[in-house]
Structure formats: structure tokens, C-alpha cells
Amino acid sequence: MSDDVIWHCIRHNHCSxxxxxxxxxxxxxxYNATGICNRSSCPxxxxxxxxxxxxxxxxxxxMKTAERAHLPKKLWERVKLPRNYEKAMEIINKHLEFWPKLLVxxxxxxxxxxxxYRIRMRRLQLKVRM
Structure with a gap:
């Protein structure tokens, strides 16, 4: 896959x-991690x-890799993260060990x-109930 060609078409022609x-x-x-439209954060x-x-x-x-590009249904690999923040960080470190550091x-x-955001939502729900 040629990522630069795809980005050029998306950026200069049309992206929905x-x-x-x-x-x-x-x-x-x-699937965008930042919400900003730029080359490094475009899925x-x-x-x-x-x-x-x-x-x-x-x-x-x-996680999306080039090896799964020929299977659109299985393009994104999905890993469930635990509710514990530290354990979730460990799983991210384990699965994205050899990925670019900026993306990690x-x-x-x-x-x-x-x-x-999840913590704030819980606090607001408890505050409303009281």
C-alpha cells in the first residue's frame, strides 16, 4: 500500500x-486517535x-496492519482492555512494543x-442521585 498516494488523494480531492x-x-x-485531520493521525x-x-x-x-489489508472484515484487530488503568497501559505496551513511539x-x-472522562461521568451520576 502506498500511504502517501492515499493521503494525497484524501487531502486534496475529497474525504467524507x-x-x-x-x-x-x-x-x-x-478510528482517528486525535480528531485532527493530518497525515500522522489519519487511519x-x-x-x-x-x-x-x-x-x-x-x-x-x-490495531491495523498492512498484512490484513486484503481482508476488509479483519482489517482491525481488537483487544479488550481491563478497567484497571495500569493493567491497560501494560497491555498497550505489550501489543505496541515495536510500533512508532509517537503513535504509542x-x-x-x-x-x-x-x-x-469515565471517572467524571461516574461522579456526575452519583451527584445527581443524591
Whole structure:
């Protein structure tokens, strides 16, 4: 796969996930780790990409590699992350050991942000009940 060619087509022709507003260019793709539309964080233009998604309160690590590109159904490998933050970080370190450090850092930041979001949601639910 030629990632640069794909990125050039997406960026300059048309991407249905791109959202241009006054403050910048954002991406609506659910697999995007940062939400910003740029070359390094585009899941479509990177043959090796990872992100974290939330499904009904359970976090999953999604990994995409070039070896699975010929099977669209199995393109994203999914690993369930435990609710414990430290154990989830260990699993991320284990599965993304030989991946680019910048991408691993983005994934860890996303896990931290989503964990803090989960904690705030629990606090707000308890506050409303009392």
C-alpha cells in the first residue's frame, strides 16, 4: 500500500470525514486517535495504525496492519482492555512494543483522556442521585 498516494488523494480531492471550520481541519472518523485531520493521525492513509474505542463502557485497543489489508472484515484487530488503568497501559505496551513511539504516546494519551472522562461521568451520576 502506498500511504502517501492515499493521503494525497484524501487531502486534496475529497474525504467524507473531513470537517473544515474556522479553528482548523478536523476528522470525524471514529478510528482517528486525535480528531485532527493530518497525515500522522489519519487511519485511512496509514497502513499501520492503532486507536482506542469505547463500546458500552468497555475500552478496546484497535490495531491495523498492512498484512490484513486484503481482508476488509479483519482489517482491525481488537483487544479488550481491563478497567484497571495500569493493567491497560501494560497491555498497550505489550501489543505496541515495536510500533512508532509517537503513535504509542497518542494512544496512551487517548486512554488517559477516556479514563478521566469515565471517572467524571461516574461522579456526575452519583451527584445527581443524591
Amino acid at each position: 470525514f473531513m470537517a473544515k471550520i474556522e479553528t482548523g481541519i478536523f476528522c470525524r472518523n471514529p 485511512l492513509a496509514n497502513s499501520r495504525y492503532a486507536t482506542i474505542r469505547d463500546h458500552d463502557g468497555v475500552f478496546y485497543l484497535y 504516546h497518542k494512544i496512551k494519551q487517548r486512554l488517559t483522556k477516556m479514563t478521566q
